[in-house]
Amino acid sequence: MTSKLITAASLSVLLVAGCNKNSNSTVRNSNKVRVGYIGLTCEAPIYAAYEKGFFKEEGLEPELVKCNWATYKDALALGNYDITHHLVMYFLKPIEQGLDVRFLAGIHRGCLRVQAGVKTNIHTIEDLKGKRIGVPGMGTPPFVFANRVFGTHGIDAGKDITWKVYPAGELGLAIDKGEVDAVANAEPIGSLLIAQGKVRNIADQIMDAPYKDEYCCEVIANGKWVDANPDKAARATRALLKGAKWVETNPRAAAVMAVEKKYLASTPELNTAALARLRYVPSVQLAEESVHTAGREMKVAKMLSADTDTEALAKRAFMHLDGVTDEWIKTLEVEKIAGAQVSGRIWPTLTRRALEKI
Numbered sequence: 001m002t003s004k005l006i007t008a009a010s011l012s013v014l015l016v017a018g019c020n021k022n023s024n025s026t027v028r029n030s031n032k033v034r035v036g037y038i039g040l041t042c043e044a045p046i047y048a049a050y051e052k053g054f055f056k057e058e059g060l061e062p063e064l065v066k067c068n069w070a071t072y073k074d075a076l077a078l079g080n081y082d083i084t085h086h087l088v089m090y091f092l093k094p095i096e097q098g099l100d101v102r103f104l105a106g107i108h109r110g111c112l113r114v115q116a117g118v119k120t121n122i123h124t125i126e127d128l129k130g131k132r133i134g135v136p137g138m139g140t141p142p143f144v145f146a147n148r149v150f151g152t153h154g155i156d157a158g159k160d161i162t163w164k165v166y167p168a169g170e171l172g173l174a175i176d177k178g179e180v181d182a183v184a185n186a187e188p189i190g191s192l193l194i195a196q197g198k199v200r201n202i203a204d205q206i207m208d209a210p211y212k213d214e215y216c217c218e219v220i221a222n223g224k225w226v227d228a229n230p231d232k233a234a235r236a237t238r239a240l241l242k243g244a245k246w247v248e249t250n251p252r253a254a255a256v257m258a259v260e261k262k263y264l265a266s267t268p269e270l271n272t273a274a275l276a277r278l279r280y281v282p283s284v285q286l287a288e289e290s291v292h293t294a295g296r297e298m299k300v301a302k303m304l305s306a307d308t309d310t311e312a313l314a315k316r317a318f319m320h321l322d323g324v325t326d327e328w329i330k331t332l333e334v335e336k337i338a339g340a341q342v343s344g345r346i347w348p349t350l351t352r353r354a355l356e357k358i
Helices: 002-013 041-051 069-077 088-096 141-151 168-176 189-195 223-228 230-249 251-260 268-275 285-300 310-317 326-330 344-356
Strands: 032-037 061-066 083-087 101-108 112-117 132-135 162-165 182-186 199-204 217-222
Touching (some): 032 041, 032 230, 041 061, 041 083, 041 251, 069 088, 069 101, 069 217, 083 088, 088 101, 088 141, 088 217, 088 285, 088 310, 101 230, 101 310, 132 168, 141 182, 141 199, 141 285, 168 189, 182 189, 189 199, 189 268, 217 223, 217 230, 217 285, 230 251, 230 326, 285 310
Parallel strands (some): 132 162, 132 182
Antiparallel strands (some): 083 217, 101 217, 112 182
């Protein structure tokens, strides 16, 4: 069972295929929009917006462009796709260095965690000083999140932490073998490790301040494309925000759809357990504030240059579009499918059931 579990979980986090070969083709139709995705649990609003016709409701013809972690940022900046939603902290450093992309609105909260092995004496962030921490890759969102957490708690991530890289699905095995004391990960790995009794949460984006009040993932688009097509960018953003609200309203249906349509390799039970923990409550103002907060803390953590004006960086990184406002979001209505909801109180039970079925 463990082998099957690890495979399903790791494939839910990472795909090996790069941006497809047709992704850099010239856009001839003025209503066409290319939407990038990797194949992650948290990308459910992209799948929902495409499958439920929200892009078409905005008069757009969507093309989904499958990408991978290694090329995702550069592919967006180079125009291989136009728009997506992704992690704020993953893009802020490249934006500081000149990457021409813009955040447009907030999609969801709660992706990332730092967790310590239950057999260790680690109970606080400060306890992690001098410890070995497993991550799915240097520079990945879990690594960036952990660096931010350490930097704001007086820990020098370059000197006080020993980083060890493992495939996402092998982080639990590294804990079991005693090769690491703690791990930083994304959903659904974090939920699985908790359900298996391997780890305890030390820093949690969905529970701990200030992260719980921030958007980890926001709509982000190619800067030149937005400047040349502000109306199209606004329509695509609205479609993604409607997708987010649909996922929040129907998490079980969203999880099943993502698996059945083969957007990711998982099980409906596992994907439901992971999605049930995230909050898909779209916003514009809080999304902009989240960019400011992340920038300030990333600078404290020495992840941004010491001379960077983080307020100016956030203002450059976030763009307001006509027709994409919190007032519009308040008027947004989506269907509520019978039996497609999940109570947050039963999340641990869902995760255990998912484990039993793998």
